[in-house]
Amino acid sequence: MTVFVTDGVNFRGACADEAEQLGALALRSKAHWGYSQEQLDAFAVELSFAPEELGPRRVTVAQAGGEILGFYNLDGAPPEGELGNLWLEPARIGAGLGRMLWQHAAGTAREHGFQSLVVTADPNAAGFYRAMGAEPAGSTPSGSIPGRMLPVFRIRLS
Incomplete structure (x- = not known):
């Protein structure tokens, strides 16, 4: 397993036994935005991960001091992929970790x-x-809440 270290944060591939932990982190991050429990329950299916999908989906975690602080994943095949997830522990939102995850994801995608x-x-x-x-x-329509639309973005990496 390759580990990259930036500003004390380690970036590494997710381990299969972290699937449940990552789903819980995604829900905590989503809850940061004030969603109701009913909405969070609806999001839970989309924000859960099976252990066997972490490798193929290129899930990368950011950790420091043994604690997972956030993660992202890259789906698809070149030339165009999808940033399927990018979630942070709520206490880390707005502190620069999201930018670090984004930059790491973009670099990994280019590679x-x-x-x-x-x-x-x-x-x-x-x-x-x-x-x-x-x-x-x-x-695009939300996969969790009927009638809800989600913004789609594209980033050119070249």
């Missing part, structure tokens, strides 16, 4: 031959993706 990434974002994260250089690319 794998991706020329662009598509991101289906939580509406509350739209400003973050715009700040990272992603451009609006439409919207």
Whole structure:
């Protein structure tokens, strides 16, 4: 397993036994935006991971001091992939870790031959993706809540 260290944060591939922990982290991160428990329950299915999918989905965790602080995953095959998830522990939102995860994801995507990434974002994260250089690319229906539309962004990596 390759481990990259940036500013005391280690980036490494997720382990199969971390699947449940990552799903819980994603829900805590989603809850940061004030969603109701009913909405969080609806999101839980989409934000859960099977242990065997972590490797193929290129799930990468950021950790420090043995604690997982956030994670992302890259789906698809070059030339265009998808940033399927990017979640942080709520206490880390707004502290620069999201930017570090984004930069690591973009670098990893380039190394794998991706020329662009598509991101289906939580509406509350739209400003973050715009700040990272992603451009609006439409919207798509939520897989969790009927009638809810999610913004889609595209980032060119070349």
